[in-house]
Amino acid sequence: xxxxxxxxxxxxxxxxxxxxxxxxxxxxxxxxxxxxxxxxxxxxxxxxxxxxxxxxxxxxxxxxxxxxxxxxxxxxxxxxxxxxxxxxxxxxxxxxxxxxxxxxxxxxxxxxxxxx
Amino acid sequence: xxxxxxxxxxxxxxxxxxxxxxxxxxxxxxxxxxxxxxxxxxxxxxxxxxxxxxxxxxxxxxxxxxxxxxxxxxxxxxxxxxxxxxxxxxxxxxxxxxxxxxxxxxxxxxxxxx
Numbered sequence: 328x329x330x331x332x333x334x335x336x337x338x339x340x341x342x343x344x345x346x347x348x349x350x351x352x353x354x355x356x357x358x359x360x361x362x363x364x365x366x367x368x369x370x371x372x373x374x375x376x377x378x379x380x381x382x383x384x385x386x387x388x389x390x391x392x393x394x395x396x397x398x399x400x401x402x403x404x405x406x407x408x409x410x411x412x413x414x415x416x417x418x419x420x421x422x423x424x425x426x427x428x429x430x431x432x433x434x435x436x437x438x439x440x441x442x443x
Numbered sequence: 444x445x446x447x448x449x450x451x452x453x454x455x456x457x458x459x460x461x462x463x464x465x466x467x468x469x470x471x472x473x474x475x476x477x478x479x480x481x482x483x484x485x486x487x488x489x490x491x492x493x494x495x496x497x498x499x500x501x502x503x504x505x506x507x508x509x510x511x512x513x514x515x516x517x518x519x520x521x522x523x524x525x526x527x528x529x530x531x532x533x534x535x536x537x538x539x540x541x542x543x544x545x546x547x548x549x550x551x552x553x554x555x556x557x
Contacts, residue, residue: 373545431476
């Protein structure tokens with residue numbers, strides 16, 4: 328059972344454009360939602376994360392928007408650069424109050440290509 | 444501070460063999476999680492260890508096992524390898540207390556089963 332669904336599978340944007348990747352989850356017990364960036368030959372690296380007590384979090388050019396009622400969250404990359412070309416994964420875990428925070432459930436990934 | 448290290452980085456085995464992969468977490472991190480990454484199934488959780496005890500387990504057959512040592516280093520073992528076990532195996536560590544949900548990944552061990 329895929330508990331986190333990610334779309335699109337691939338995305339092509341022009342330099343300077345906005346990249347938007349969406350994720351939807353099923354398990355309402357999830358309370359920690361990170362986004363990871365992975366370059367070829369490397370392990371995933373944490374980009375930004377959000378907890379459901381806020382609807383938006385911004386770090387530099389990266390913003391997470393969170394809609395608890397719709398069970399959806401998205402990553403926005405502003406002013407996309409060729410160096411942002413990578414695979415992006417959304418994920419979810421049950422964090423506070425439990426012992427399952429070491430178990431991340433990942434979306435299927437989005438291959439982002441930013442053309443110069 | 445050094446990141447998560449995994450050894451070996453690349454491995455070629457044949458069907459039926461067994462393999463052991465190693466992971467050294469970031470200094471001070473006591474939780475270690477393992478994931479399998481394949482093009483078809485994506486990133487899937489294998490298991491998590493904390494203080495030498497398995498705390499969480501994913502939906503993988505018993506051929507996949509792991510352990511953690513007192514210095515938090517972890518190993519995972521796959522016995523009776525199958526072609527479908529070819530994957531990138533990733534290890535991640537996290538600390539206790541605030542931000543304990545944040546997992547830091549190593550570069551992975553790429554396993555090819557022939």
